[in-house]
Amino acid sequence: MSPSDSIEIELKFDVDAGLPAPDLTGLVDGGTVGEPTTYLLEATYFDTADTALARNRITLRRRTGGTDAGWHLKRPSSVPGGRKETAVGFDEAGDAQVPAHLREQVLTIVRSAPLVPVATITTDRTVTRVLDADGRSLAEFCEDLVSAESLLPGGSVHRWAEWEFELTGGDAKLLKRAKGVLRSAGAREASSVSKLARAIGSRPHDDLVRALPKKATALGLVQYDLAAHRDALVAWDPIARENGEDAVHQMRVAARKIRSILASYPGVIAPEAAAPVAEELRLLGEVLGDARDREVRLAANAQLLHREQAPDDLVRALIDDERLHHERALKSMRFALTTLRYLRLLDDLDALIEAPIPGPAAARDARDVAADAIGRAYSRMVSAEKRLKKYSPWSAEWVEQLHTIRKRAKAVRYTAESADPLGKRAFHRAGKEAKRVQNHLGVFHDTVVNRRHLAGVAANPDLSREALFVLGRLDAHEEARGRRAVKKYRRTR
Template identity: 35%
Template sequence: MTKKKTSTTSDAKKSRKHVKKPEGEVVEKKPEGEVVEDVGTRPADPAATGPVDEAATSFHDGDVIAAGQDGGEDAAVALEAEVTFVLDADAQLPDLSAVFDQGEVREQALRAVYLDTADLLLLRNQVTLRRREGGTDDGWHLKLPADADRLEVRTGLGSGAGRWAVPETHLQALAEHLGADWESVPEAERGLMPVAVLSTQRTAVDLLDASGAVVATLCDDRVEASPSGRAWRELEVELMPGAAPELLDLTVMHLAAQGVEPAGSPSKLGRALEKSLKRQAKGKGPKKKDPAGTLVMAYVAEQAAVIRAREAGVAADAPEAVHKSRVAIRRLRSTLRTFGALFDGEQAEALRKELGWYARRLGDPRDAEVVSARILADLDTVPRADYDGPVKTRAAEELGRRHAQAHAQLVKAQASPRYARLMDTLTEFVAAPPLVGEHGRKGKKVLPQMVADAVALTAETAQQARDAETAQERLTLLHETRKRAKAVRYAFEATAPAFGETAAARAADWEQVTEALGAVQDLEVVLPALRHVRDAAVAAGESSYTYGWLAGRLGQVQAEAEAQALPALEAALRHAEVKPKDLLDD
């Protein structure tokens, strides 16, 4: 780290009070509020994002947001007054000696991971949430528009397991600022996951007043964005708390005289995601010529966001929360396997293993929930003549107890360091995916063959089920067929946004297959649970007759379900009998 001081003449010092226009050049002073505005965070086309009530936030400079009952660090709220400028990559650093003396110079390497919803709700509302490492203010930063400036909510980074959990203070401030816009978003779509990583090489220069006090900081930033691959250079001048706002006016005027203008582009994040924002504003999705890794990671990030969004619901046993989280994990694990050639095998398999652990914790209460609903509904169909004893009461008590015990274990797992580490690993995987192989090639050149391979595996297992010699062997192979059919379904789902209607239609075909085969598998879970209830009834001196009657009936239902599942499977396989390049295309 070096410290530099630049001497200035008395005339230059006087010019801090009165800026002289260069001879023959008119420097127009911007209207009040326009210069001080954080130009670097405003979209180039405000109409693309809609109006924002910048005064809507109830937070103010100097506020402290308490961490709440769950602990954590209180958040500080600070007003941020800065302006961003465009600068060519090879341009000399402009001279501000007529406005400031120069203080210490620091070289910094910054890595900022920006989080948002899948549809970029925060960015569209001129809000940014990032976790930044490096520099003098590393931590969690939530930036909210407020009049002409921005309010920044800050907490430290934290360490150890759970470091990627968004601080509760930031979620509170975000929800309060966005208000109805946030409340209108379904819970399942509120998951905040990485949408961009910005790596910045920064030269930070302290800017001093005549007394030697630091009144501002000049940041010369060279930025690289991932996954967009964009790179640029920009300058930021940020005032220190208490500094005179007019200093930004003077800065803008002096830089304009040197040909350096305020940026008309969005914030760093907006610039990194400019193309995505434009396509989204036009109602367009990804393209099949986009990199294969990018297309697959969009699906991975979507499922990861669902898991994050459903965390509170899972803990509270909210309707569908456990089920949707379990399905998202299935999609994730399947995607990492089907498109495994695009990922570092060791990292992808390690993540799949830990996701499998959490899936099992989710599976126990979910299976108990499904079993309870199925048995209680089926008991309503038992003829009165075959109904012997307090059957439904016994079933509700036994199955309810199993569900409560399983859910308690799930909540315990959620509170464990292992779960926190899993969420950290998942978030980091999304932020910096370990892509390898042909991930950079066009999706249409790489992905169809991978989907075709998944279809071929399913067809192979289905044939083994047809050739099975015993009923039990056939049921086991049908279960394996179902798991592989799900992999095919999820592969079509992952590619459908870019490949269009054909992929979406085939995803729907395979959904029918998995649902039909699922009806067979569900009964494999229901029947043992029914026997458990029967045994409990017998132990209590109650009749087992009704349970036996229902078990026989469910055995017939299972055979019928198997007969209905096979034609759906055959139809889906016939539709897939095309060349790989034609499998996904319209």
């Protein structure tokens, strides 16, 4: 069985052992409940010695018994109240070692640390399915008697009873009704977020991004921002490996924002500590950028061809060949994200956040340092705009200068956004203004890149006349789109 993903949405309650289960037939109009089925579940939970996974609300287990024996990885999800679960069966991964696919999903958390057994949990589970009028499963109600042993130093054995109510096809309304019924029957708020957390006494940490004090120092602001974007980088990593929607882009943005902070506040952290991390982030950005650029180009080509009667040879050139290049770029990216060099970068970034070497501006007021940084970035953008007047409109130099303006607008935006925690309206306005410039010139830059790509495709001597004709139409569309973007930029400024 190949790895499978699902979103787990459930309620969890503590109950007294032997508490009778309530009648659930009234939860669904015209619905019924299935016959209770009992299973014996035996699970071994894996983590690092310092429980890095548990502290990040992630559980990894090997479980036998029930209907889904195998390896299971559970982690936070963007779905409200849900957790993402990835399952790998024993026939796919074997039952002795943590599957490579699951380890990759948590690599940015565990780094090079070994995954070792930290707890064993045995659950005597009785499952009752809640069915709709047509017999389709909407939820499962589980009555669990749990025996858990912590394998950590000083660990002990715990026993308790709990109820779980998990959606299998129902909706939030069913979940709300079930919550009322179960509480009325004697269920209490769960004392822990998971069986593992209760077994090992671990609590998720919530201090990755701490609130800034009112009178923050420049170093405090930089640490705050670096931690926020480090967390984003780590969170998007496993999704990017699977080429999830927008994940490579968001991971690349996180890396860029960290570099921007280090560049915008040069006197806050000592350069001998910041520069190596910035350089490694630049190289990471190149790897991510190749995959992202191919993704963007593939999407752009598909959009350009959407309303065209394109011949097969042009579809091959713009779609099939580009998809192959994109897959190769993703493969290179995935390899880079498994290297020791990448893991060392994450370790060095952690050290930069948790134990930075202060620079000469570290103790200055954060607002003053942020104002200076935004002012410098804004001045560089304005200077680039002034130099634009030296070039003939639409000349190669003029186009390149617009690209420079776009990059400097992005620097203003990122620097202003880094100061958002300070709550200064002037900083926010500067960021919004720069974002508009970046967006309009970003569209123009995309058209420039696309037109160059189309010209390269047109240079293929084997292309049909029909393909060349369509390419000419596509180039005209992109030229018009670029001119509209420049017009919007001029109105903005």
